[in-house]
Amino acid sequence: MADVIRSTDAATVTPASGGITAPLGFRAGAVHCGIKASPSALDLAVLAAEAPVSAAALFTTNLAQAAPVTVSRAHIERTHGKARAVVVNSGCANACTGPEGLAHAARMAAETAAALGCAPDEVLVASTGVIGVALKIDRVASGITAAVAGMSRGGGSQAARAIMTTDPFPKEHAVTVRTAHGSFTVGGMAKGSGMIEPNMATMLGFLTTDAQVSPALLRKALQISARDTFNAITVDGECSTNDSLFALASGRSGVAIDEDSYPALVEGLLSVSRELAVGIVRGGEGATKVIAVTVSGARTVDEARRVARTIANSPLVKTAVHGADPNWGRIVAAAGRSGVMFDINRLTVHVGGTLLFERGLPHDESAPLAAEHLKNDAVQIDVNLGSGSGVSATIWTCDLSAEYVRINGEYRT
Amino acid sequence: MADVIRSTDAATVTPASGGITAPLGFRAGAVHCGIKASPSALDLAVLAAEAPVSAAALFTTNLAQAAPVTVSRAHIERTHGKARAVVVNSGCANACTGPEGLAHAARMAAETAAALGCAPDEVLVASTGVIGVALKIDRVASGITAAVAGMSRGGGSQAARAIMTTDPFPKEHAVTVRTAHGSFTVGGMAKGSGMIEPNMATMLGFLTTDAQVSPALLRKALQISARDTFNAITVDGECSTNDSLFALASGRSGVAIDEDSYPALVEGLLSVSRELAVGIVRGGEGATKVIAVTVSGARTVDEARRVARTIANSPLVKTAVHGADPNWGRIVAAAGRSGVMFDINRLTVHVGGTLLFERGLPHDESAPLAAEHLKNDAVQIDVNLGSGSGVSATIWTCDLSAEYVRINGEYRT
Numbered sequence A, B: 001m002a003d004v005i006r007s008t009d010a011a012t013v014t015p016a017s018g019g020i021t022a023p024l025g026f027r028a029g030a031v032h033c034g035i036k037a038s039p040s041a042l043d044l045a046v047l048a049a050e051a052p053v054s055a056a057a058l059f060t061t062n063l064a065q066a067a068p069v070t071v072s073r074a075h076i077e078r079t080h081g082k083a084r085a086v087v088v089n090s091g092c093a094n095a096c097t098g099p100e101g102l103a104h105a106a107r108m109a110a111e112t113a114a115a116l117g118c119a120p121d122e123v124l125v126a127s128t129g130v131i132g133v134a135l136k137i138d139r140v141a142s143g144i145t146a147a148v149a150g151m152s153r154g155g156g157s158q159a160a161r162a163i164m165t166t167d168p169f170p171k172e173h174a175v176t177v178r179t180a181h182g183s184f185t186v187g188g189m190a191k192g193s194g195m196i197e198p199n200m201a202t203m204l205g206f207l208t209t210d211a212q213v214s215p216a217l218l219r220k221a222l223q224i225s226a227r228d229t230f231n232a233i234t235v236d237g238e239c240s241t242n243d244s245l246f247a248l249a250s251g252r253s254g255v256a257i258d259e260d261s262y263p264a265l266v267e268g269l270l271s272v273s274r275e276l277a278v279g280i281v282r283g284g285e286g287a288t289k290v291i292a293v294t295v296s297g298a299r300t301v302d303e304a305r306r307v308a309r310t311i312a313n314s315p316l317v318k319t320a321v322h323g324a325d326p327n328w329g330r331i332v333a334a335a336g337r338s339g340v341m342f343d344i345n346r347l348t349v350h351v352g353g354t355l356l357f358e359r360g361l362p363h364d365e366s367a368p369l370a371a372e373h374l375k376n377d378a379v380q381i382d383v384n385l386g387s388g389s390g391v392s393a394t395i396w397t398c399d400l401s402a403e404y405v406r407i408n409g410e411y412r413t
Helices: A067-078 A098-116 A137-149 A156-162 A215-227 A262-282 A301-312 A315-322 A328-336 A364-373 A402-410 B067-078 B098-116 B137-149 B156-162 B215-227 B262-282 B301-312 B315-322 B328-336 B364-373 B402-410
Strands: A012-016 A026-031 A044-059 A082-092 A123-130 A171-179 A182-191 A204-209 A244-249 A290-298 A348-351 A354-358 A378-384 A391-398 B012-016 B026-031 B044-059 B082-092 B123-130 B171-179 B182-191 B204-209 B244-249 B290-298 B348-351 B354-358 B378-384 B391-398
Touching (some): A026 A137, A044 A067, A082 A098, A082 A156, A156 A171, A204 A262, A215 A262, A315 A328, A328 A378, A354 A364, A402 B315, B012 B262, B026 B156, B044 B067, B044 B215, B067 B244, B098 B137, B123 B244, B156 B171, B171 B262, B215 B244, B215 B262, B262 B391, B290 B301, B301 B315, B315 B328, B328 B348
Parallel strands (some): A082 A123, A290 A378, B082 B123, B290 B378
Antiparallel strands (some): A026 A044, A348 A354, A348 A378, B171 B182, B182 B204, B290 B391, B348 B378
């Protein structure tokens, strides 16, 4: 709890156009190299800085880690947080592919390094798609050469498309952060869909900034900003073999971040990450609504998160929201099985600001009002545990629809 | 681990006809009292012994406990494990109903006691159905009088129907246990459907036996047999406010159970409980297949259960099975995020006996054979963690279908 994020008078954050190439010093290129079947579907992207820059990364906590995760982790450790580029493919996760998969991930880095003229260690690798299938590595190698050759300052949007799998829309965002010492930009792109859960679970995120910051401080800011954004979303409680979140800082704005101006960097990363993370939920498989579950009155933030996550992952809550049913009973039951202790008689449940449960009893007269709110595509559930302190946490999720079942019952075969 | 259950030469277990009234000394009656809308739908049942007998019960671990749970727990503690009867209604859970709900549950016991001529403490109470709605207690009271008046030795099957909510079929079973000292019978009934998870999560189970056993030994046998049956099933990972499992022992067979013959009682309870528990899964909301997930090669039984439960609750695994897709990648990924440590290179995955994953690599040539198995309505998934010891655990679950979403999006409104 050393890092409390506050609005600071010193920094204002406003939306900017573009995504990962909005900050100065980055270019991106994307191609169809032949992993996806459709010839019009982009499936490979390269994001590069002009020289090795500060880099940070967070990876999946799943024991079954894909080859690109193993390779990227080794690279960023070896360079002590420096990277020139990130290479990403979609359509194939390069996971559960054994020694051959590791060789393929290493070759992706080597081909990118050769095209850019840097060391292979300075390239980070990410893959997303089907598990257990070998990469068509020769096609990928040709694709890398083409993608690097086609890189441009405006290439961010194409890259955001190239990393999609079952995502219904690309996700990119950028903001300008103004401080007393000058302005810098933060940009980003992400892919999500099924198998999303907190702690880097099947999701790829890429953040860039032209602020100047040390690798250590960038890593710290990335961890803080991910906690309440990328790590606060869940589509189905699943966790993937490939989840990775990368941040690169070019320094090209000339604005240097130190311990004092660090909150401004965190605010910029938070703002972009929140937009991308909620976008991942909105684009969750079969999702028709984004649900924000806010739990307050918990004894600790961890307990608030645990209750919020249990409610957000409850299939009964998610189907009720899908059907616009203000079923507070399912919310109370999910909170009750979260493993967090509280007094049921002090619990309150609001849906869309309407009180539905208090002192152990329902307010069913308010159900029609709450049902109206549930017809929106953004739903707010508030639970107060009544355990005293003022701490709270929010987890974002989506509703559970028959379409989710259809997509996941038919995806691979 | 003191209680290892073995097949004993001394006992043989064979199926018998009937359910809770198959053992000697029990009668049951069921009526439509007016909780459910349809006049032909039974919604209240009473099960009674001829006198107070040994009784044991296990209850939901949810913090939000329904009134009948609170009342039954108090009653069985006060009588030190003696009960004359159980009264059950369906259609209304009497949960989140405050002091009025507690009064209603107490009155259900009192009305039953009055009709039978016993103390109210000697009656246990269970309710299942919608949460947060008050019982129509006067109708319930009239129903109790009628149900007791209509009790018979053949009333078990009617009772099994009266406890159903969205269950597609009634669940009852009985077995005869033959020992060197004579034979006794074990019977049971259960209701399940959505909101089923291990540790007594939205499920009602009732077991009867005419063996003669102390309350303490009956409780121990109930806990042991529930561990690998009622507590080893999951439909959607949910846990309810009302889950309860009751056991009554009339002693009318004349066969006395002591520490030596105790395994015979456990085998009888296990046999009936397994049949009922798998029946609950088979009748899970929208279920088309029963999936047995067996995890072996774990370091401890608890770790085996944890991995099996994570796989069994995975929406991606459940939708893949629904679509008959031998997607071992989702099984590996679920195992990997279970929190149990293992070496991914020693993990093996079999589906229907077909090896699909070994030494970090898939056997996709076997996928068509596994896909054939997945078309059955009983599916077997075997995961070996390769961590040495011989311990294993099985969790039963069902597939996830679009029908589950339909039922739970429309159930209450």
